[in-house]
Amino acid sequence: MAHQQITLRQLMTVAAGIVLAGAVPAAAAQSWAPEKAVEVVVSSAPGGSNDRIARTLQRIIQEQKLVPVPVSVLNKPGGNQTISRVYINQNPGDAHFMDIGNPTLIANTIAGRQQYTDFTPIALLVNEFTAFSVRADSPYTNAKELVAQLKKDPDSIAIGVSNRGGTNHLAMSLLAKAGGVDPRRLKIVVFKTNAEGLTAVLGGHIHVVASAVGTAVGQMRDGKTRIISVSAPQRMGGDLAEVPTLREQGYDVSLSNWRALVGPKGLSAAQVGYWEDVLTRVVATDAWKAILARYFWDGNFLRSREFGRYMESEYAQIKTIMTELGLAK
Known part of the structure; x- marks a missing residue:
């Protein structure tokens, strides 16, 4: 029995050594940290x-x-x-x-x-979600009024986005489609940032901008723009508590x-x-x-x-x- 116990201990020691030997290079391979800016x-x-x-x-x-x-x-x-x-x-x-x-x-x-x-x-x-912003003195006070004008004359509404095919562009396109407007007829103007699009709205160069909510809120707080809707699945809180979602306005769109x-x-x-x-x-x-x-x-x-x-x-x-x-x- 003593001989058997010693043999088992030896085997366990050897096995443990093999495991540890294999673990060292594995641990070394896992190590990385940046070495430059x-x-x-x-x-x-x-x-x-x-x-x-x-x-x-x-x-x-x-x-x-x-x-x-x-x-x-x-x-x-x-x-x-x-x-x-x-x-x-x-x-x-x-x-x-x-x-x-x-x-x-x-x-x-x-x-x-x-x-x-x-x-x-x-x-x-x-x-994050999309906000649809117009200038504070815009005649469009909600998404329904905007869609009605798009149905009447898509070329009459210039819409700002920061990139084609991005979420804000897709949200605007889905809203148009839900309202019976061909999204391919939308007059899309692409800016380098959402902030540039909002500046264009304030300057009267475009009529609406589909942008990130976080970028749009500041201008709304200052009373310069009006957010007529958001693409969130339910109404948001804080400064946006009074802004209806697209779904609340009859468009089954959330992105x-x-x-x-x-x-x-x-x-x-x-x-x-x-x-x-x-x-x-x-x-x-x-x-x-x-x-x-x-x-x-x-x-x-x-x-x-x-x-x-x-x-x-x-x-x-x-x-x-x-x-x-x-x-x-």
Whole structure:
């Protein structure tokens, strides 16, 4: 029995040694941290939701000292948000370059401009909704009045969006379709940011802008614009408590936008894991929660794997919408 016990102990010791020996290189392979300045690239100009998300991340990461290197924000607007993504994919496998992802990444895939699968999903951060804003002295006080004019003469209403095929454009197109208007006849004007579209509304250059709620609220608070509806599934709170949803006005339309972090193609599991952990700490801060409340963003944090599945479902949904609207290639 003694000989048998010694043999078992020896076997267990050898087995444990094998396991530990195998674990050392595995642990080493899992280790990654940035060694140079990190760039968070934004596909639109300063002032919009994409830019605001990027600069909020930058501020919290640096204030909380969550990474050992500087983090900068680089705006590269243009090309219906393809330019910034071409830029980060010039650095494949390099997790020092990231982009603020949104549904336009999916829409550009469907339109044949870019493939969302050419990028590495890191994490989903927030969801937001579309606000439909007109100038405070506009004759349109609700969505029904706007749709009635669109039915009468689509060319008489200039509509601002920040990109073609993005959530705000799709929400406007779905509203038109629900009201019996051919979305392809809409007079769409594309701006670099939602903020630029709102400025155009104030200047009388366009009649309505479909933008992110968080960007639109400030002008409404100042009494310069009127938000005639939102694309949320139910009425929102705070400053938007008196704004009816599209559904409340008789249009079965509800669509959400999202903001995320994506990296260039070819990132390793260790690189993705590093940024997942950093972002997990970011979204737990009081500063992040305050920003969510201020801009009416819904926190919806998903790690890389879940975010990847989320984008797959988004692709199917958006492709169906864009096909129905005649916007798919």
